[in-house]
Amino acid sequence: MPTYRKDRTVLVTKRTAAAMGALAGLVAIGTAAATAAIPAPTDEGFTQDRSAELAAQVDPSKPRNVILIIGDGMDDSMITAARNYEHGAGGRFPALDALPFTGAMTTYGLRAGAGPDYPVAYVSDSAPTASGWSTGKKTIDSRVSQGPSTALTVPGEDYETVLEKYQEQGKLVGNITTSEITDATPAAAAAHINARACQGPANMADCAPARKANGGKGSIAEQLVDNEVDVLMGGGMSRYTQATDAGPTVLDYAEDTHGYRLLDDSADLAGLTSLDDGPVLGLFASGNMTPMYQPLVATAAGAGGPEVTCTPAGRGSQPDLSAMTEKTIDLLDNPQGFFLQAESAMIDKQEHSSDICGAIGDLKELDETVAVALEYQEDHPDTLVIVTGDHAHSTQIVGGPTDGKQTATVKTADGDPMTVAYSTSDVGSDHTGAQIRVAASGPQAANVTGVIDQTDLFRTLLGRTPSTLPGAGEPTPQKPAVSVVAGTSRISAKALATKGLRVAVAASGATRVTVRLVRGSRTLDTAKTGPRGGTVSLRTAKVRRGAVKIVATATGPGGSATRSDSVRVTG
Structure with missing residues (x-):
């Protein structure tokens, strides 16, 4: 070990x-050059050119550390709704909106078929989209870091991920989320399987060739610990209490075979000081972790109202994402560098439920998580911070309660009502195929500008070959x-x-x-x-x-x- x-x-x-x-x-x-947050526009700021300010933050050097923060289902519409509620229409998220380089990212995937030219899927789920940035290659719905094939139950080719490549380089790696750690987005970082539903040994109906009893790599829960990810945190305890094909539970296997130390709650997290005694497995909920706000679910008649605001949820002893991120960075920090993927997953989960307050609260928590990453970057400017989503969703800010199949209205920071609509389904909500925001700060952050694809993000996460910045004949300062x-x-x-x-x-x-x-x-x-x-x-x-x-x-x-x-x- x-x-x-x-x-x-x-x-x-x-x-x-x-x-x-x-x-x-x-x-x-x-x-890398230090990065400074760009403030929200002011009346004075509109008259000043920012070219020099942005040029000073362009750094072509390869990053030593990479922090990727994912808001599942986080598109510009959801960002705007959460910003309006928390800070008002003229406000800004202090961290998310301060990232100096911003672009748009396409998220389409493929559909199963005979190949080698697979049909395009214009709307994808979290498995192929997360696999896109993790491997640099497109795949089909429900497929986790594995290539396309003729059908969901037919395995494809395993694709090596960013996290695995950094492990080979000797860097420490972390993978944390507010969903089950075996869910599609965290799974794509360090597992390879034909169907995202195969999260534990008891969930392998669609993945028979992957069972360990059949010579495969096992369920997602087993693969994550077999890959010895240094820090794994999120929900999903129920997947790890399932029995493996060999008999012991996945949790016993993780502790006995790979030396993982189990964390149950915020107190366990706070008491952790190093990785000296082995890797860490934090399982803070049986399934997904609790959203930050209590639900406000849209209805056909219109939920909420002009005076309704969101209420903090009772989360018990669960740590929030920003606390998990701060601790994980502290554990991973080392001279060789590290890679961390951190996901605010409940934005998407609550959008599926047409729960506007639940989604807003976890987007607010994502902003606080970005602030943790930028605070670390301030002292470690050779750190690249990238913030994006995996796909768009159907949350839309609309004119009033009659402008959607299901609507909800809340009172924003401006003191005014904001109505959101969900119209992809009669009940609940689903993904859309729109491009989404990608933003970054630090070395090679400028590569996210313009319109890129998720597979292009793979190359930036790994560090591109540094380029030479153009000059005006003056020597470049050392x-x-x-x-x-x-x-x-x-x-x-x-x-x-x-x-x-x-x-x-x-x-x-x-x-x-x-x-x-x-x-x-x-x-x-x-x-x-x-x-x-x-x-x-x-x-x-x-x-x-x-x-x-x-x-x-x-x-x-x-x-x-x-x-x-x-x-x-x-x-």
């Missing part, structure tokens, strides 16, 4: 001179580079509070170097060095025990670079 431990790539003694000598040879090519090493791997809480932690920093191409002591998302102390680095002492009395990070950021004409080191505080 592999060892799940973050490498300390540099070991130093407490002698600062020796540490600085070792660091002198470590400063190499700088990392990208900053920075290295940081703590003088010790352990320090007592008393020493950290009184004497402080000695830190050595080396930098090049910088005009400003900042060093921070960080615990989770909190900055505990800050110091500055000269443009070439130096030594600083960081102090805090706020940590009794556990890990802290030292984050060094070098900023100069060529952008920014960030590196970090970790120290364990003992009692």
Whole structure:
């Protein structure tokens, strides 16, 4: 079994001179340029050209870390409805709407047939759409990261996924969702099967060749743990309590064969500090996790009203997506880099139920999740953040309660009524074939602009061959580079509070170097060095025990670079 431990790539003694000598040879090519959020337009902003602002954020370098955030069923209409409700018609989501590069993405798939030229499916489900960005190839409805074939029950060719390719490169990987972890979108990241319904060993009616008893890879639940994804979180406990063909449950198999540690609730999540003791399987609900808002279901007569607002749901001990994302990033953060797919799945689930409040709440939670990713990116600018959906849905903002088969009306942040309609079915709602939003920030983020296809996103997720930016004859400023090493791997809480932690920093191409002591998302102390680095002492009395990070950021004409080191505080 592999060892799940973050490498300390540099070991130093407490002698600062020796540490600085070792660091002198470590400063190499700088990392990605820092990205700044673009504010919503103002009256003043309409008069100013933003070309230079956007050009400064174009970074052709390959990302070290990739965070892909999916809003299942999240199209522009659903984004607009949620924005109107939460922030008003003139408002903006603080994270989702701040991403500097935005484009449109087509989501069509294929239909089963004789091949090799398969008919087009203009409206697809989550399995082929998620497989599109995961593998770079089109496939048929219900098919999970496997090629098309003559019928749903006939397996296709397995296609390698982005997550699997990053595993081969030695990166840590995570796959988290608010649906069952075995549902189509998370399944496409690290499983291969002919029918998305084959989530557990007891659900294999359409996937007989894939059963382990028949020499196959097993159900989606089995494949996810066999692929040893470092962090798996979501719902779906009922799939893991099913018995395998060999006898034990999938959960027993995951724990005994692959060393997975089970998380049941928010307390378990909060108490997790590292992957040192093995990979993590968080199963926070028997099926899908609970949406953020209580339902408001559209009806033919019209539900809700001009004064109706959405009510927070009772979610018990379930963590929300932003908390899962923050913890997963902390667990995956390592010098070799990581890949994380995080899905806000209940947007789509509640749209199928014509539940406007349920969908709005989970889109709001997606925005908070994007904020977590951008906060990490601020200190790690070699991180690419991409936010998109898998397919469009039928939520439409309409003129009033008579303008759809089923409608619901809520009072928005403006204080005015907004009516949404669902008209793809007499009861419930279904997918549509419209293009959807894709947005990004960080290295190679500019590749999402214009109109792209989901399969094109695959190449950006893996990192394209860097290009050379055009210039006006002036030399390109050197990208900053920075290295940081703590003088010790352990320090007592008393020493950290009184004497402080000695830190050595080396930098090049910088005009400003900042060093921070960080615990989770909190900055505990800050110091500055000269443009070439130096030594600083960081102090805090706020940590009794556990890990802290030292984050060094070098900023100069060529952008920014960030590196970090970790120290364990003992009692």
